[in-house]
Amino acid sequence: MNSSFESLYTSCSVQTESTSLLHNGQPPRPAAYHTHAQPTSQHQRLCRSQPMHILAVRRLQEEDQQYRTSSLPAIPNPFPELCSPASSPTLSSGSFPQCQPSGKYVRDPFNTHREHSGEGKYQQFSKTGNETYEDGMGKVVEIPADMTARDLCQFLVYKNHCVDDNSWALVEHHPALGLERCLEDHELVVQVQASMTSESKFLFRKNYAKYEFFKNPLNFFPEQMVALCQETSGTIPPSQLLQNFLNSSSCPEIQGYLYVKEMGRKSWKKLYVFLRRSGLYFSTKGTSKEPRHLQLLADLEDSNVFTVITGRKLHNAPTDFKFCIKPNKVRNEVKELRMLCAEDEQSRTCWMTAFRLFKYGILLYQNYKIPQQRKTLLSHFSAPVRSVSENSLVAMDFSGRIGRVIDNPVEAQSAAMEEGHAWRKRSQRMNILGSPSPLHASxxxxxxxxxxxxxxxxxxxxxxxxxxxxxxxxxxxxxxxxxxxxxxxxxxxxxxxxxxxxxxxxxxxxxxxxxxxxxxxxxxxxxxxxxxxxxxxxxxxxxxxxxxxxxxxxx
The missing domain is CATH 3.30.505.10 (SH2 domain)
Incomplete structure (x- = not known):
């Protein structure tokens, strides 16, 4: 099953910014203009040879108009045969690459929020995204339109010198609604950002539980909550349980009681609910599964499941284990949200995990396996290989006047242990500040x-x-x-x-x-x-x- 996913991932190549260095910091001039340059005084020539600040191409293009009126002569071209016009002795504007809007990553050095009309779109991130309290500051990153959440996390890990343990996630945060959810690794960030309001933002923080259900499925899916449309006798093994969720031809379902908030009101009802691939339903007659007794609560196709981060009092919730199904078209309309409450944390996690599996299916398994395949590939290339000299190393005893080779393996092992104890004693005597005082150590x-x-x-x-x-x-x-x-x-x-x-x-x-x-x-x-x-x-x-x-x- 793992071999079928090896070629599914193509990492997003990170392009580096390059800025052309112009002679004396001046922008390129048209050749015709420089041909008619007027002679200047000796003082002007001396000023012209002073060191000047090298500016970026975009800055130079913005200031090009004011430099056009300058009387500075043309800069001689040291390589005239490389210019586009063969007869031009000077560097023309066509000799330099034009600054086009691209999908390069741009970090705003002043942490200001800007709008950009090029191909890439600016995304706002929390400056301390994985801290408990956000400070309102942000980082602005320009990304290509086809960048996924995984690629952006990899880029932020690299830029911020974080440990890449495959546990970082991009969180969609809606403070006005009090909702959060982790983006799936394959989701396009620009598409998600298009449905967010100006108050919403992305958070960059760790999430160890993102794919934990693949490792311990029984902890996430209690036996009493999982059922198949075709009733089977006996318990379902963990491997078969996940295959039923990932296989689109099977029809498992999650069932149980949930508190459901009425639309536009603060009252809650306890209903028996079924989660299937086609949507979330509740039974109008006890725990009956008959189609005539089922009514649709929410659709999975155009919705996402969120964790509610606000307290119980705001929604008058019966328990602390709240979650929400939010249609993608909803922005700030609280009345359009489908608010739900579970009895405990395990059942809430079961409902939310099953929602992700029904919505994305095999894509989640591919997202889970990609970092492992990459790690295996890197370990294959980075595995240390012992050289011939290392294989010829032997244990030596230097306690006497001359050294001798220790042939007995037992003696060699005891010598290594003794050296380790001696090293540990020396390191204990030398504490961090170099003081052997027991008072300082305590x-x-x-x-x-x-x-x-x-x-x-x-x-x-x-x-x-x-x-x-x-x-x-x-x-x-x-x-x-x-x-x-x-x-x-x-x-x-x-x-x-x-x-x-x-x-x-x-x-x-x-x-x-x-x-x-x-x-x-x-x-x-x-x-x-x-x-x-x-x-x-x-x-x-x-x-x-x-x-x-x-x-x-x-x-």
């Missing part, structure tokens, strides 16, 4: 964690939930913060099975030395960095290992 361990991206200081419980929700509720997503109830303690916030849990990290004393522990002193650590590194490798008392740090990186 004070450093109390603040060194604040330099880590996974530590967020005095972050509240609600804000930590919001950050994890933004970057995806996947197993192992975590962050650390100061405890609000105990000023001398810390809190580990961890996501497991789409539920967010909090674990308090307490101080414990032993032999006059302070340690940090998650399990009442059974496992002790001198600082939070050691604690995180331990639970990255070991589950311990936690429900799962620490895997994805929830970070806020300013772009």
């Amino acid at each position: 004070s450093l361990s109390g603040v060194i964690h604040r330099t880590q991206l996974w530590f967020h200081g005095r972050l509240s419980r609600e804000e930590s939930h919001k950050m994890i929700n933004q970057q995806g509720r996947v197993d192992g997503m975590f962050l650390l913060r100061d405890s609000q109830s105990n000023p001398k303690a810390f809190v580990l916030t961890l996501c497991h099975h789409q539920k967010i849990k909090h674990f308090q990290i307490l101080l414990c004393e032993e032999d006059g030395q302070m340690f940090l522990s998650l399990d009442d002193g059974a496992t002790k650590f001198t600082d939070l960095i050691q604690l995180v590194e331990f639970y990255v490798l070991n589950r311990g008392v936690l429900p799962c290992k620490l895997k994805h740090p929830c970070t806020t990186v300013a772009l």
Whole structure:
């Protein structure tokens, strides 16, 4: 199945800007004009030879009119045989490439918002897109009309020197409606931007849960919510479950109760709902599936599913697990939105994931496999190859007057371990600032964690939930913060099975030395960095290992 997708992706080539360097910063002159140039004084000739600022071609073209009246003589052409007019001894305007509107990426150095009428369109991004609080500043990027969301994320990762772990996403954000959704990798950014208002914007941030359902489908599709039109006995294996969603000839469906908001009103009704490839339906008679009892709630073809980021009070929602189906033609009309509420986070994720699978089908699987295929291809070319000299290396013992080759493998292994212990002791003696003082080491361990991206200081419980929700509720997503109830303690916030849990990290004393522990002193650590590194490798008392740090990186 994987081999059929190898040739489906064509990466968007990133063009680099080039500006022609003109002699003395002057724009090209027509040959006829320079032929009749008047002689100038010696003072003018001296001024003309002064160093001048080299301007871009576009700037020079805008100022071309004022330079046309200048009395400066023509600049001699050092290569007259290369000019278009063979008889022209000077550089004419036809010798330089014209500045045409293109699809090159342009970063606005002043962070100003401009309009552009060329082929490319400017898109606005949050300057700190993956931070919890947006500061209103933005970056303007000019992109070609055929650029996809994946290509734009790759470009932003490159421009902002981010780690390319295939977890970055472009988020469509509507502050007036309180809605967000991650763009699919194959979507054209310009087409999505065309349906957005001036207040809407794109956010650039991480989303680890985008394709997590391909890895752990059973966590996303509870057995009681998945059914086939042809009733089958027994449970459906995970591989068959995803194939049913991806295969357009099959007809699976998601079923269950949802709170549905009435159009134009604040009242909600609890209905039994069915999600199929043809649309979202509700039953007018209990849980009946008969066609005469089903009514259409929303169409999948011309709509997208969004997460509602506003509180419950705004829409008088019965639960916190809200989502919305927004028609593409809707801009700011709240009354045209189909607001829905699930009972819990798992069921909400199931409905939203199934909506994406029914709408895009096999395209989602192709988007999921492309980074893996690229990674495999790059690892094939970048795999280190041992040279002949490396293969001929042997273990040596230099403890005596002369060195000797260690032939015994057991002795060679013990020598390597001994050298490793000696190196570790030397590195422990030399701390970061070069001071061996134990007082300095203890004070450093109390603040060194604040330099880590996974530590967020005095972050509240609600804000930590919001950050994890933004970057995806996947197993192992975590962050650390100061405890609000105990000023001398810390809190580990961890996501497991789409539920967010909090674990308090307490101080414990032993032999006059302070340690940090998650399990009442059974496992002790001198600082939070050691604690995180331990639970990255070991589950311990936690429900799962620490895997994805929830970070806020300013772009």
